[in-house]
Amino acid sequence: MQKMTNSELSQAIYALFGERIALSEELYDTLVIEVAPKDAYEIIEQLKQDPALSFNFLTLLGGVHYPEMEGRELCVVYHLHSWKNALRLRVKAYLPAEQPSIKSVTSLFETANWMERETYDFFGINFEGHPNLTRILNMDEMDYHPMLKQHPLEDATREDKDDRFFGR
Amino acid sequence: MGKIEDLEVINGEGYQLTTLDKAVALARSNSVWPLPFATSCCGIEFMATMGSMYDLSRFGMERMSFTPRQSDLLIVAGTISKKLGPVLQKVYEQMAEPKWVLSVGACASSGGIFDTYSVLQGIDRIIPVDVYVPGCPPRPEQIIDGVMNIHRLVKHESMRRRYSQEYRHLLSEYKIEVTNAENDK
Numbered sequence: 310m311q312k313m314t315n316s317e318l319s320q321a322i323y324a325l326f327g328e329r330i331a332l333s334e335e336l337y338d339t340l341v342i343e344v345a346p347k348d349a350y351e352i353i354e355q356l357k358q359d360p361a362l363s364f365n366f367l368t369l370l371g372g373v374h375y376p377e378m379e380g381r382e383l384c385v386v387y388h389l390h391s392w393k394n395a396l397r398l399r400v401k402a403y404l405p406a407e408q409p410s411i412k413s414v415t416s417l418f419e420t421a422n423w424m425e426r427e428t429y430d431f432f433g434i435n436f437e438g439h440p441n442l443t444r445i446l447n448m449d450e451m452d453y454h455p456m457l458k459q460h461p462l463e464d465a466t467r468e469d470k471d472d473r474f475f476g477r
Numbered sequence: 478m479g480k481i482e483d484l485e486v487i488n489g490e491g492y493q494l495t496t497l498d499k500a501v502a503l504a505r506s507n508s509v510w511p512l513p514f515a516t517s518c519c520g521i522e523f524m525a526t527m528g529s530m531y532d533l534s535r536f537g538m539e540r541m542s543f544t545p546r547q548s549d550l551l552i553v554a555g556t557i558s559k560k561l562g563p564v565l566q567k568v569y570e571q572m573a574e575p576k577w578v579l580s581v582g583a584c585a586s587s588g589g590i591f592d593t594y595s596v597l598q599g600i601d602r603i604i605p606v607d608v609y610v611p612g613c614p615p616r617p618e619q620i621i622d623g624v625m626n627i628h629r630l631v632k633h634e635s636m637r638r639r640y641s642q643e644y645r646h647l648l649s650e651y652k653i654e655v656t657n658a659e660n661d662k
Contacts, residue, residue, distance in 0.1 A: 447595060448560040455594045467588060467598045 313394040315340045321362060326352060341399040346385075349402040350412040353387060356398070357417055364389040364398060367414070370424040372432035376458050382406035383432060387414070404434065413439040431456035498636050505549070505575070506631035507537035511624075512548035514568065516555030519582035519614040523554045526617040536624060545571040550627060551604075554581035554614075556589065557597045569604045570653055574639045577630065579623050580606045583613040605647055 315335055322330060322342060329352065332343040344352050356364040369388040376382055381403035389398045402411060413436035414421045425436040426445040433454035436442055444451065453460055463470075487494040515523055527533050527541065542548035545568045557565055569578070580600055583589035586609045588598035600606060607630055610623035638644055645655050 446560075448558075448562075451559075451594075460594070462594065463592045464588065464594055464596065464598050467592055470592065 313391075313396055315396075318362070318394075318396060318398065322356075325355060325359065325362075336399075339397050339399055341401065343401045343403070346402040346404055346411045349385070349387075349400065350414060350417075353389070353400060353414055354417055356389060356400075362391060363393040364391045366390040366392060367418040367420055367424075368397070370414070370421055370428060372428040372434055372456070374432060374456060374458050376406075378403070380405050383409045383434060385411055385428065385434060408435070409433065410435040410437055412437050413442075415439055430454065433457065501636055502632050502634060506628045509536075509538055509550045509577075509624075509627065509631065510540050510542040510548045511538055511550040511552050511579075512542050512545055512568070512572070514551060514553045514555075514565065516557065516561070517584070519554035519585065519612075522614045522617055523552065523581060523620060526620045531617040531621060533621065533624065536621075536628065538624065545569070546573065548572055549576055550624075551576065551578045552581060553578065553585045553600050554620075556584040556591055557600055558595050559597050560595070562597050562603050565600065566603045566651075566653070575631075575634070577607045577627050578604055579608050579610065579627055581610045581620055581623065582615055583611065586611065589613060604651060604653070 315338070318340055319333055322333070322340075326344075326348075329344060329348050330342050331345065334341050353364075356362055366389070367387065368390045369386075371386050373384040373386060374382060375384065383404040383406060385402045385404065387400040387402075389400060390396075391398070404411060409432070411434065413425055415425065415436075415438070422440070423445060425439050426442060428434050429436060429439075429442050430444045430447055431454055443449075447455065455462075485495060485499065513520070513523055513527075515521075525531060545551070549572075551569060551572060553565065569576070578600075580586045584591060584596070585600050586606075588596050590613070592598070597603070608623050608626045610619050612619050615623075648655050
C-alpha cells in the first residue's frame with residue numbers, strides 16, 4: 310500500500326477545511342494543526358469519517374496551560390491516529406482561561422470519556438455534552454485544578470522542609 | 478523472644494507464677510497477625526521479608542491476614558495518595574482492638590520524595606502509628622527490626638491500655654470511633 314506522507318496529508322486537510330485551519334506545522338515528524346474551539350468537534354468528526362484519511366483512533370486527549378498567552382491560556386490537544394495510512398495527526402484548540410469550554414468528542418470516540426474527565430480534573434476545562442464530567446484521579450474533595458500553573462506543585466501542609474535548604 | 482525469663486516470675490517447685498497481664502502480652506507478642514497494606518516498592522521489600530530468605534514467620538507471624546477484621550498489626554508499606562487516605566483509615570477502623578501500626582518506608586512515614594498535591598504527607602495524619610521504619614525502600618532487615626520493635630511494644634503493653642482515657646483521647650484526635658467504649662474504666 311502506498312504510504313501517505315505528511316505533505317500529502319497537509320494538502321488533503323487544506324482541501325477539506327481550507328480557512329478553518331489556523332496554523333499547521335510539522336513537529337517531530339507529526340503534522341500539527343490548530344483549529345478554533347467551536348470547529349474542533351466538526352473537524353475531528355470529518356477527519357474520522359473521510360474515507361481517504363480515516364483517522365479512526367484517538368490515541369490521547371490532554372490539556373496544556375500557557376499562562377503567558379493572553380486569551381488563549383488553555384489548550385486541548387487531540388492525538389489522532391489513522392490505522393489505514395499509518396499516520397498520526399495532532400489537533401490543537403486554544404481556549405481562554407475564563408470559562409474554558411469545548412464540545413466533548415465522546416460521541417465520536419468512547420475512549421475520550423475518561424481522558425476528558427482527566428483533563429477536566431487537572432485543568433478545569435468544561436467538555437460540553439460529556440455524560441459524566443467529574444473528577445477521576447484526584448480526590449473528590451479537591452477544590453482546585455492542580456495542573457494550572459498558578460497553583461503550587463508541592464503540598465502546602467508539609468512541615469519538615471526548610472526553605473533555606475532548597476534555595477528559596 | 479518470648480522467653481519466660483523476660484518476665485517477672487516467682488519460681489517454686491514445679492510451678493512458675495506471673496501476672497495475667499504479662500502472660501497475655503507474651504502470648505500476643507509472639508502471635509501477631511499482620512495485614513500488609515502494600516502499595517509500591519516498599520511492598521516488594523516486604524514480600525522479600527515474608528519470603529524464605531528473610532522469613533518473617535520465624536517471629537510467630539506465619540499468617541498474613543488479608544482481612545482487617547482478623548489482624549493485629551497493620552503494615553503500611555508504600556505511598557498513600559490523598560484519595561487512598563480514607564480507605565486506609567477505614568481499614569484501620571475495621572481492625573479489632575488491640576491493634577498496632579507499622580509504617581514502612583519514607584513515603585508512608587512522611588510522604589517521602591512525593592512532596593506533591595496528591596500524596597498524603599505521612600500516614601500519621603490519619604491513623605496513629607506505633608513504629609516507623611526509615612528507608613527508601615528499607616531493606617528486609619530494617620523491616621524485621623521494625624516488627625521486633627512492635628513485638629517489644631506488645632510485650633510491655635498493659636491489658637488495660639486500650640480502655641484508658643489517654644488512648645481514647647489519642648483516637649479522638651484522629652476522629653476515629655473507639656470500640657469497647659462501654660468497658661471504659
